[in-house]
Amino acid sequence: MESEVVLSVKDLKTYFYLPHGVLKAVDGISFDVHAGELVGLVGESGCGKSITARSILNMVRDPGKPMGEVWFYRNGEGVNLLEMGPDSPEIRRVRGDALTMIFQEPMNAFSMVHTVGHQIMEGILLHRHVSKTEARRQAIQLLENVGIANPGQRVDEYPFQLSGGMRQRAMIAMAIATNPRLLICDEPTTALDVSVQAQILSLLKDLQRRNGMAIIFITHDLAVISQIAHRVIVMYLGKVVEEAAVREIFKSPQHPYTVRLMEAVPDVALAKGIEHGRLQTIEGFVPEPIDLPAECVFYKRCPEAFDRCRTGLPELVQVGPGHFVRCFKFGQQGRASLP
Ligand SMILES: Nc1ncnc2c1ncn2[C@@H]1O[C@H](COP(=O)(O)OP(=O)(O)OP(=O)(O)O)[C@@H](O)[C@H]1O
Ligand SMILES: [Mg+2]
Known part of the structure; x- marks a missing residue:
């Protein structure tokens, strides 16, 4: 997308300093959001979606600490929100005005x-x-x-x-x-029935078209994402494992994690001829991101893992136009080990 950048997240890390260790909720993620664009942020529970959202707004509280840069652009001028005090007058002029959020827990948003x-x-x-x-x-x-x-x-x-x-x-x-210029929606329609959900989604799309509003849309619901997103970012254990245009990621997901997420969506599975009985959630569970071993974040659950995957974390590599994957299948000495 050629339009102007509204948000630029650079190497964002949000760690919680807990008595039993450092929990790396978000661990070095970078992405841009453009005017009029809807970016879907997906991944299983606990992968760091909400903390990413709260970090962008600089709303993470002790013992959590966001580090890195969050550039927010308005009228051609950029400000790094993480450089502002979390309760400063400067950030209050942005938050709740040009940058707003629909929270996962609606009770907390109201007095x-x-x-x-x-x-x-x-x-x-x-x-x-x-x-x-x-x-x-x-x-x-x-x-x-x-x-x-x-x-x-x-x-x-x-x-x-x-x-x-x-x-x-x-x-x-x-x-x-x-x-707002940018609206962050954290599971905004999960609690709503299907017809209301459709109404809200079309309202958001409408605002986006009319006002060029950018949206970061967090959800578990890949069927919703397939209908409304332009681009999709897949997170696992605080890291981006895949990023691509929506059509591309549904047509040819590359990361073994994304492939399995997709297979768990009934419509996508149907289109790929996966029988209903095989439709299931991904085996295993997301570990707590404390003291993670130096291996690929998905290694323990990955059915395609090979030797190299145990020895370190792969880089995010480009596999097509605007398509990035963090998997040793795509190089960094990974390919050599494949049959
Ligand atoms: N206040 C906190 N103190 C310590 N750890 C936290 C805190 N808030 C979140 N975490 C941890 O950070 C990680 C990411 O949490 P986050 O809420 O971002 O997940 P999520 O992707 O939004 O999950 P869900 O889909 O369930 O909403 C998890 O391991 C979670 O336990
Ligand atoms: Mg959440």
Whole structure:
């Protein structure tokens, strides 16, 4: 994609310094996001998706520490968000305005002592020069846009008066209220039923087309990713193991982990003629990323592993246009060991 870069993450590492060791939740990831682009961030539970998102917003708290660079660009000017204090006025001018997030746990995003409308209006009033009446009108409109019935009444209710699904949608309304340059969605529709989910996804796509909003979309649901993403980043144990355009990654996934993730998606499996009985989750479990041995992160679960894989971590290598894979199958003396 040729359009301008909105976000550039460079060698991001977020470690948690715990009593029993250093937990490397995110371990050296780099990627760019362009205006109008939807980047899907996928991987099993615990691979570091949410911590990546929180690190981009510089919201990781002790004992966690994000290191590296997170460049956010607005009007041609870039700022490194990790250089700002996590609670500084500078970052508050960015966070909640040009850069917003829909959190995995909607309860944490709302204060229980203010109405939903008050909280949506707060963002609008803080970052836009509009009257209270106008902010309220916009809040009602936003609630309507995310599919909340009786928005004129709901706007004056408290978060605990809304159902879980409605709270999730109200949070989405809050996140898009300021018309952000970049929206990070962490499992935004998992708790919603299928028709509401479709409605939210089409709303996000629409905002993206109209306003050139960029989106990082975190999910377990590869079927959703196949429908909405332009590019996909696959994470495993805090590392990027594969990155490619959406069509490419579904058509020809290269990393053994990605291949297995894909096979676990019913539609993809069907297209590849995998019988239903063989459809299953990947064997084994994701270990805790503390004191990991010096081997490929996927070595213990990889059905294609060979000698070299035990001896170190492969680099991310380019295997096609915009297609990167971290696997010894693609060189770094790995190929020599293949039959
Ligand atoms: N506050 C914390 N303290 C210590 N470790 C943490 C903390 N938050 C997350 N972790 C660890 O960091 C790693 C990455 O967690 P993260 O929440 O980013 O995973 P995830 O990919 O979002 O998983 P899920 O799909 O379940 O949401 C995990 O090993 C997790 O246990
Ligand atoms: Mg998560």
